[in-house]
Amino acid sequence: MTEMERSGNMRKYVLTISELAKLRNTTSETLRHYDRIGLLKPVYVSDGGHRYYSIRQYEKLGTILELKEMGMSLEEIKEYFENRNLRKSYEMLKTYQQRFEERLKEQIRLNEIMREKLEFVRSLFSLPEMETIFEEEFPLRHMITLGRESGDREEHAMAFTKLEGSLEEKIPILATDRMGVFSDQRILIPSDEMIPAVPMVLVDSEKEGNKYVREIQAGKYVCMMYKNGLLEKYHPSFEKIKQYLYQKHYRICGPILQIYIVDATLTNEEEEKVLEIQIPVEE
Incomplete structure (x- = not known):
């Protein structure tokens, strides 16, 4: 593995694509997609095309998955990682927290509507x-x-x-x-x-x-x-x-x-x- 193989210490801290995917409970294809769009690129690609990731990228992948869970698009997640500072991170997270809160309120309202409809349907059994x-x-x-x-x-x-x-x-x-x-x-x-x-x-x-x-x-x-x-x-x-x-x-x-x-x-x-x-x- 050329230069990568010559560094025994480095190899201990490098993960294959399948190893990283398994650690974060995602798929290798997801990581390949993140590589293609420039969101999470491997630290090394072998001559045979095998992707290898630094153990440090484990945390970045975790952040990506968490931001995605919050509802951010991949394009927005890329923006989040670019030119970051404390203020920018705060403002972006605040925006998405507000969006999530609105969605949550909407789901609560929808749940109340469904409760009312279930009660109405139940009443139809005793017309x-x-x-x-x-x-x-x-x-x-x-x-x-x-x-x-x-x-x-x-x-x-x-x-x-x-x-x-x-x-x-x-x-x-x-x-x-x-x-x-x-x-x-x-x-x-x-x-x-x-x-x-x-x-x-x-x-x-x-x-x-x-x-x-x-x-x-x-x-x-x-x-x-x-x-x-x-x-x-x-x-x-x-x-x-x-x-x-x-x-x-x-x-x-x-x-x-x-x-x-x-x-x-x-x-x-x-x-x-x-x-x-x-x-x-x-x-």
Whole structure:
């Protein structure tokens, strides 16, 4: 090994590429890549192309791997090692600590969202009996809507896509009971045709800056969950609601809501999909 072989003491402190890779729990190919881009070059390359590293490079490789774990790109790690001083190192590490903290906060927020969605899905295993009428007092609610009736299923889907895109939220639609439509009393009239209705998405509160926000009136609603139905379509179970309204001497006093409780984001089984109709009433 020419000059390297002539130095017995030096050879004791030189590692082969596989030895260094094993010590740092990485791969030889990773070290070859670092060599190619000039990030960590071997101290010696034999005539046969074998790479040898100084034991001192063990620490540099450890720093590279730690910086990579922090999220730095290899180009940024190269910059970190160039013209280093205490101030530069501090500023770079501070920047990446702040980035990491933001990512961590985002992951915590996402975890809370997933907890809420899991709780919602768990509640679906104990829904009220289907086609059972109940009354509920709702506070003032909010929705986002384009305010236009959808003429067919394609327009309906496009409206939901646009509304979902306007929400500055993580996974806003998966595992929620927020998507639906509102319509007039035509939805209660028997028909096999699609009934003109306006797509909407419920939101927790008024979203400042979202131009699609509208209020949903507070008050008493007559409600019922049912299966084997579609948004914008009459369902035979509505006859039960009409009879209930007649018996209670209730008058419909606003737009009728149809909301998906269990939809295609949660199941492919048609018999598992559930809708709810909510009708605002007054005596």
